[in-house]
Amino acid sequence: MEILKQSFAQLFKNYHHRSVLFAKSFVRLDEVAEDIASDALCILWERMKKEEVLSVKSFLFRVIKNKSLDYLKHQKVTRKVIESIEDWESRDLQLRIDTLESMHEDEMLTKEITEIAHRTLQALPEKTRQVFLMSRQENLSGKEIAQQLDISVKGVEYHMSKALKVLSVNLKDYLSVFLFFF
């Protein structure tokens, strides 16, 4: 039992924060993203007790994607009922639903893409890499990163967008392949 507890803690540690980041990117609200992430980790855990889960990441990706889509689609329905919602908000909602639906774990978590991402991140300029890595830490806000590295909050934003930009350029060939799918 001790070992089980330990591994759940380990699982939580390894995957909780990224699960939240992934969900938050689409559902936007912290509480909702937290709920979805925790649910997904519990579902994963239950599954792992019963059988071997081959790829933890793919499993979490799928569960979080579906849960986020459920939430967003539910939002869409309630929005239709409440007429006061502005038009652009439902368009924004639809954009996020479409984008998320176009993402498939067996395309985005392939070995090739993972390797390119890994190499790209390793090759970033030191400061940029540092900011990027720190942004992936639990409970570390942009302000705190700025403080720890003695740079401005704007500087943190600059490095973050640079990191992402480089990554998207390097993944361009692979990502545009997806674009044909929808």
Next chain:
Amino acid sequence: MEKLLLKYIGGHASDEERRKVLEWIEADPTHKKEYESLQKAYVVSVWEDIEEEKASAAPRKNKMIRLSWLRAAAAILLVSLLWNVRSLIWKGKSALEEEKIGMQTVHVPAGQRVELILQDGTKVWLNANSTFRFPSRFDAEKREVYLNGEGRLNVVHNDHLPFIVKTENYSVKVLGTDFNVKAYGIDNFETALMSGRVEVESTKGKKFMLYPNQKVVEEHGNLKVYTIGSMDPYRWREGLLCFENESVESLFQKVEIYYQIKITNKNKKLASRRYTGKFWMDDGVEHMLRVLQLNNDFTYVRNFETNEYVIH
């Protein structure tokens, strides 16, 4: 726009910002493509195992062989550890579980260094004047060791058994890693990470995650993260004391700790100088002072009883 887009993708844009981004995306199909590829890059990066740095090349054979008696001591220690483990196994499994974990203590004398291999295969190098405590057998939940001084650890990775180095005010939690910890009592705490990942936690519960090529340094009671500029300070494993543009005061401070001596400098001209260079620890304090004398006019007196050097 890029920054707004980033905020939008991260999920923390305000309503006003969201609206702006949406309108921008809708304005042009190329904008939409740009958003989509950034959004995908973001998702890829979220799932990327950034901490999985390939383990660095095995540490170079160091020049410590010269201190052959230390090797012998380490070997004896290892043998006695193995003996402990063996006799425990002999007693059977239940006895093994009940057996209280014996703690071993290694103290490294001033001016010396020690290399150890722990039961789990983890390699430990200890710098001069350091004390290291570790169980002869790790328990089932965690691997915990204690360090007062400086050590370089190359930890064997085990997902289920976190490796924790406890120092006076901080603990360093390791996830399969090569790193350097410096915590000489009151001296400023420092942890430098060469590969892998570690988490530093203060007694107050504040946590810092370190990534390769980063170090965390205690400054006035607070921890700050820096990029490791030079690997020289960590070359003590080879028996080298390296200084880079270091004030004489801080140079003496280090020497005092490593050799457990006291240096009182009364020469103002010398105090104002800075030094870059390397010394073999084996060459001793007097050799270092003589080197400094080459371009500084000073004399020193050594008090053999108190082990104090006074520089005039």
